[in-house]
Amino acid sequence: MRASRPLLPSLIWLALVAGGLWIALVRTPLITDLSLFLPQGADSGAQQLLDELRKGPGNRVALIGIEGGPAQALAEASRALAKRLHATGRFTRVANGAGVLSDEDTRWLLTRRYLLSPALGPGHFAPDKLREALENRLRELRAPVSLFDKRWLARDPTGEMLAVLRAWRPVTSPGLRHGVWFSADGARALLLAESRDGGLDPQQQSRMLAEVRQVFAGIQTSGLRMVVSGAGVLAAQSRTIIRHEVTRMSIAASLVVALIVLWAYRSALLLLLSAVPLVTALVAAVSVTGLLFDGIHGIALAFGITLVGVAIDYPIHLFSHLKASDGALPTLRRIWPTLRLGVVTSAAGYTAMLGGDLPGLTELGTFAITGLLAAAACTRYVLPHWIPAAMSPRHRGGPGGGNPSAPVPVLAGTLVLLVIALLARPPQWQDDPAALSPLPGDVIAADRTLRRDLGAPDVSHLIAIHADSAEQALRDSEALLGPLQKLRKVGAIQGFDMAARYLPSQARQRALQRSLPDAALLASRLHEVLEGLPFKTDLFKPFLEDVAAARTAPVLTPESVTNSVLGLRIAPLLFQREGRWTALVTLSGVRDGAALAARFAHSGGGSGGYVDLKQEIAAMLGHFRDRTLDRLAWGAALIAVLLGLGLRSVRGVLRVLLSIALALTLELVVASLLDLRLTIFHLVSLLLVVGVGLDYSLFFNRPGSGSERRRTLHAIGVCVGSTAAVFGILGLSELPVLKAIGQTVAFGVVACFGFSYLAAAPPTGTSWPASTERR
Amino acid sequence: MRHNPRRWLWLLLLLPATVPAASWGLDQLMRDLAAGGAAVVHYTEEKQLAALDIPLTTHGELRFVPPDFLERTVAGPAAERYQVRGNELLIETPEGSHAVRLGDYPPLQAFIESFRASLTGDLDTLRRFYRPDLEGSEAHWRLTLIPRLAEMAAHVKQVVITGDHGSIHRIETVARDGDTTVMRLGTSGD
Numbered sequence: 001m002r003a004s005r006p007l008l009p010s011l012i013w014l015a016l017v018a019g020g021l022w023i024a025l026v027r028t029p030l031i032t033d034l035s036l037f038l039p040q041g042a043d044s045g046a047q048q049l050l051d052e053l054r055k056g057p058g059n060r061v062a063l064i065g066i067e068g069g070p071a072q073a074l075a076e077a078s079r080a081l082a083k084r085l086h087a088t089g090r091f092t093r094v095a096n097g098a099g100v101l102s103d104e105d106t107r108w109l110l111t112r113r114y115l116l117s118p119a120l121g122p123g124h125f126a127p128d129k130l131r132e133a134l135e136n137r138l139r140e141l142r143a144p145v146s147l148f149d150k151r152w153l154a155r156d157p158t159g160e161m162l163a164v165l166r167a168w169r170p171v172t173s174p175g176l177r178h179g180v181w182f183s184a185d186g187a188r189a190l191l192l193a194e195s196r197d198g199g200l201d202p203q204q205q206s207r208m209l210a211e212v213r214q215v216f217a218g219i220q221t222s223g224l225r226m227v228v229s230g231a232g233v234l235a236a237q238s239r240t241i242i243r244h245e246v247t248r249m250s251i252a253a254s255l256v257v258a259l260i261v262l263w264a265y266r267s268a269l270l271l272l273l274s275a276v277p278l279v280t281a282l283v284a285a286v287s288v289t290g291l292l293f294d295g296i297h298g299i300a301l302a303f304g305i306t307l308v309g310v311a312i313d314y315p316i317h318l319f320s321h322l323k324a325s326d327g328a329l330p331t332l333r334r335i336w337p338t339l340r341l342g343v344v345t346s347a348a349g350y351t352a353m354l355g356g357d358l359p360g361l362t363e364l365g366t367f368a369i370t371g372l373l374a375a376a377a378c379t380r381y382v383l384p385h386w387i388p389a390a391m392s393p394r395h396r397g398g399p400g401g402g403n404p405s406a407p408v409p410v411l412a413g414t415l416v417l418l419v420i421a422l423l424a425r426p427p428q429w430q431d432d433p434a435a436l437s438p439l440p441g442d443v444i445a446a447d448r449t450l451r452r453d454l455g456a457p458d459v460s461h462l463i464a465i466h467a468d469s470a471e472q473a474l475r476d477s478e479a480l481l482g483p484l485q486k487l488r489k490v491g492a493i494q495g496f497d498m499a500a501r502y503l504p505s506q507a508r509q510r511a512l513q514r515s516l517p518d519a520a521l522l523a524s525r526l527h528e529v530l531e532g533l534p535f536k537t538d539l540f541k542p543f544l545e546d547v548a549a550a551r552t553a554p555v556l557t558p559e560s561v562t563n564s565v566l567g568l569r570i571a572p573l574l575f576q577r578e579g580r581w582t583a584l585v586t587l588s589g590v591r592d593g594a595a596l597a598a599r600f601a602h603s604g605g606g607s608g609g610y611v612d613l614k615q616e617i618a619a620m621l622g623h624f625r626d627r628t629l630d631r632l633a634w635g636a637a638l639i640a641v642l643l644g645l646g647l648r649s650v651r652g653v654l655r656v657l658l659s660i661a662l663a664l665t666l667e668l669v670v671a672s673l674l675d676l677r678l679t680i681f682h683l684v685s686l687l688l689v690v691g692v693g694l695d696y697s698l699f700f701n702r703p704g705s706g707s708e709r710r711r712t713l714h715a716i717g718v719c720v721g722s723t724a725a726v727f728g729i730l731g732l733s734e735l736p737v738l739k740a741i742g743q744t745v746a747f748g749v750v751a752c753f754g755f756s757y758l759a760a761a762p763p764t765g766t767s768w769p770a771s772t773e774r775r
Numbered sequence: 776m777r778h779n780p781r782r783w784l785w786l787l788l789l790l791p792a793t794v795p796a797a798s799w800g801l802d803q804l805m806r807d808l809a810a811g812g813a814a815v816v817h818y819t820e821e822k823q824l825a826a827l828d829i830p831l832t833t834h835g836e837l838r839f840v841p842p843d844f845l846e847r848t849v850a851g852p853a854a855e856r857y858q859v860r861g862n863e864l865l866i867e868t869p870e871g872s873h874a875v876r877l878g879d880y881p882p883l884q885a886f887i888e889s890f891r892a893s894l895t896g897d898l899d900t901l902r903r904f905y906r907p908d909l910e911g912s913e914a915h916w917r918l919t920l921i922p923r924l925a926e927m928a929a930h931v932k933q934v935v936i937t938g939d940h941g942s943i944h945r946i947e948t949v950a951r952d953g954d955t956t957v958m959r960l961g962t963s964g965d
Contacts, residue, residue: 141827142822142853144820175876176876
């Protein structure tokens with residue numbers, strides 16, 4: 001009879017944990033993309049763009065630098081690396097300045113040059129133009145520097161291929177030394193490698209990165225170093241860093257908490273049992289979040305684990321309140337109303353994170369709420385059955401039962417003073433999203449250097465063009481060519497890139513086809529203009545054939561060139577999402593963003609136009625913060641209502657709310673004095689502090705005798721000690737986000753403890769007889 | 776006259792001293808070429824191209840100022856000028872002038888480096904771009920250069936330079952497709 005009672009909840013628990021564990025380990029991919037933590041601006045195309053850039057093939061490009069040797073050795077290493085990388089077949093493009101296009105790709109373009117050439121137009125093959133072209137070819141042949149490749153003389157006497165290739169040159173190409181790309185100071189040989197797959201998938205990115213390193217190790221001879229960067233590579237690196245950090249933090253935090261619990265209760269069994277609600281919470285949180293969001297973000301996981309780590313407080317409350325005379329179950333029933341109110345109010349606080357504009361934050365809120373509820377349920381329904389009946393921790397309890405019980409008006413007065421201090425010097429917000437990046441500064445600096453050396457476009461300045469069809473997007477892009485070239489000429493921008501540079505619209509291609517003379521006409525013209533020139537008869541037969549073929553060739557579309565060198569080149573710049581086409585014009589070396597914004601504000605058709613992503617994101621973060629603060633106010637109101645329902649005492653609610661408000665304002669005043677820039681993660685940390693603080697304050701304000709108060713003080717002492725230790729460790733993290741959270745929470749829980757202790761109502765009744773506690 | 780065999784024996788000792796004359800080679804040729812210093816020479820060039828019925832000819836002047844200034848002034852049929860200073864090539868034609876980075880055109884860079892290296896006697900540079908093979912004698916040598924770099928080898932099969940002592944008479948460039956350019960150098964008119 002006695003044994004059957006604990007069995008059922010234990011079995012249900014076991015089944016749920018086993019199922020959750022399977023989902024968590026097998027079905028929940030880890031996502032590390034930081035933009036989940038950037039707001040989804042409904043009123044701006046920026047988020048959509050960001051999303052597309054993130055998913056786009058731009059992330060497949062790895063920027064590679066080789067350094068640490070004489071230029072000659074670097075150039076040789078660059079050639080060898082490019083050759084080997086190309087040979088792996090995993091890269092669609094490996095460019096180092098030496099023959100950017102393969103022979104095969106060159107041939108592909110050569111056969112389509114009359115549809116692609118930016119130089120072609122009406123009258124291009126008029127007799128005088130033709131004669132001029134031929135004379136130019138002759139002059140070039142005579143010149144010691146034959147820039148015109150004579151391989152193509154017979155097929156392409158008007159030099160269209162050269163015009164096509166000119167468009168294919170990088171927007172701002174790095175200088176060449178020993179025939180390959182070098183940084184301006186000559187210290188680094190530069191390469192670009194575009195992987196065949198990857199982009200979105202950090203695992204494939206990691207594999208690609210490993211492959212590049214392995215190939216480099218294979219050609220490595222004399223202490224040369226390789227630096228690899230790029231959006232996808234950084235994502236992979238973030239992932240490694242986050243994983244490393246999570247592991248490190250988990251181990252350190254677990255050890256510290258274990259030591260504190262062991263020291264507090266001197267019982268290995270209780271130490272083991274204290275981990276049960278925590279493990280349950282993590283399994284539940286990961287599996288539920290994973291199911292709801294198709295995976296879990298690395299930061300949501302790292303932060304979530306620490307948020308849910310507070311679940312260790314629940315068994316601690318139970319253990320500290322155990323009495324030799326009572327079993328575990330009666331003890332739990334004694335503290336359950338308080339514990340339950342703490343859990344419910346904390347969870348209510350986290351609802352402020354749900355449904356916001358940040359998917360990552362919603363994920364985090366879900367994670368925390370699920371974890372807390374699971375831990376509370378486990379503590380309530382499973383744990384007591386596992387504690388032996390006679391178990392009572394051998395602790396002496398806290399110091400004497402008295403506490404200062406500062407009067408409410410004094411507390412309120414102090415709060416007013418702190419609020420005045422806060423208003424006099426409010427803390428500043430952090431508006432730079434890069435401050436949230438988990439990557440260390442030197443990695444970001446290395447990326448910036450490589451990007452600058454390679455002249456890779458800065459993705460933060462864009463003109464976005466939205467259209468219903470690829471054709472319309474290309475036509476709209478073509479309309480910008482003239483104005484952009486003008487801007488480049490006056491130095492407002494250094495360069496630009498767009499899909500239409502490589503693939504003209506069908507309209508333009510058809511116009512080009514119409515401008516080509518028919519075979520008979522061209523042949524007779526050619527015969528005419530060759531008069532007096534030394535070219536061999538019939539030399540230009542291939543030219544006549546190519547023009548004739550081009551007149552009837554099918555025009556090229558993004559779909560028809562998908563797998564060609566052209567398709568790969570335009571894919572990051574022209575793409576379809578949900579039926580709409582987007583063409584991106586990337587701008588490099590933007591001097592005057594405001595002028596560009598004014599000039600191109602409405603060039604994109606509808607929601608498009610000039611976008612300064614960095615500015616947009618900062619604006620969105622500001623907007624997001626305002627919304628979150630609104631939500632926090634609602635969360636606070638909800639907490640107050642729940643407290644009123646649970647405590648049924650205005651004075652009690654005031655004591656609880658005041659102690660937490662004091663802790664929060666003190667924390668903000670300190671942050672302001674230390675010149676800390678607040679991020680949304682500080683806000684989230686403050687939510688955690690609110691949850692923990694509620695718990696402390698509620699327990700302190702529990703009606704009870706002096707001896708029960710001593711047990712409560714012990715319980716909260718252990719809670720504060722473990723939480724402050726765990727978050728203190730987190731505060732040492734290399735990840736800016738975790739560091740902010742750790743420091744905020746560690747300070748906050750100590751402040752909450754202090755104010756809750758000061759503000760708690762005096763104990764009720766006497767410590768003896770204990771019968772008042774018994775029913 | 777007394778015949779003294781020992782005198783002849785003594786002469787034998789001199790033999791090694793005559794060996795350097797016999798071991799005239801690439802090193803010596805480079806030293807001889809370098810000794811030329813700054814120079815201005817007249818040239819004529821003839822290009823035999825498969826695409827054309829007749830050879831293309833130009834003539835003009837070449838000027839070299841050590842260590843790296845090279846100028847080719849084309850007198851006819853059209854006036855043009857090519858100046859190489861360091862790693863930059865300045866092209867001046869009747870249509871206008873523009874600058875080109877030598878590094879952007881590996882075959883061109885290799886060709887110009889070979890020229891400059893020959894004129895300054897820089898064997899190391901020469902060997903970086905070519906496998907040199909020297910035949911003939913000091914009075915009539917023939918230096919065949921086979922390009923090492925793939926970029927250049929794709930265009931140029933070989934460069935053959937002939938001359939005597941420290942002066943170059945003729946540079947023949949054979950392209951991969953068989954087209955041939957012959958440049959003849961003579962002392963300038965002055």
